Amino acid sequence: MVLIVTFAAIGFLIDAMGFKEALDTHWVDAEIRGQGVRGDALFVLVGGVFIAIGLPRQAVCFLAGYAFGFAEGLVWASLASLAGCVTAFFYARFMGRDFVTARFPDRIRRIDAFLAGNTLSMTLLMRLLPVGSNLLTNLAAGVSGVLALPFFVGSLLGYLPQTVVFALLGSGISVDPVFRIGASVVLFVASGVIGVWLFRRYRHGRHLDSATEAALDETGDDDPEQAR
Structure with missing residues (x-):
């Protein structure tokens, strides 16, 4: 309840102070583009805060592509x-773990059992799945006993496919828009399919929450031996 209430309070504060619309193209044009290191740092700071409180990570990636182009935006x-x-993980660990x-x-x-053994690879699998909540995953890992560094590295790598997709969509580089959108769709679907396939093959008795498990089991044969 402490975590929920404080995150809700942060959300109300952002709304009351007029920051709700901060991450849009007008803000990017005024505060980020052409501002050098200041603009880069401000984008990472504001984008990180918005992601930490549960706003869509994909929107931040899209605006990064819009602001910086594909490569730098990535x-x-x-x-x-x-x-x-990192912010959500340590917030949960210090505020709610005990x-x-x-x-x-x-x-x-x-x-802990799901992430045990190889936290990095299991986190990578979890991030590749096309279901679940980024914020809840960060909070759940924070209150668990998993090691922070492997979780962060696995998350960074697992984020990469969708980051590529939305940065590509947002970029204004001289790439045909039809190709850009088509490539983004293909990459998005492919990353989700790969994530589900790897999870079903390598989970070896590890279980997430029931809703996620049910969603994943609908994507293929429910035979656990075949899934492995």
């Missing part, structure tokens, strides 16, 4: 995504 969008992940682990030990054990 870099700054990735850094903003990582900043949002409280949650004392009251929901079984659920925390399930998260």
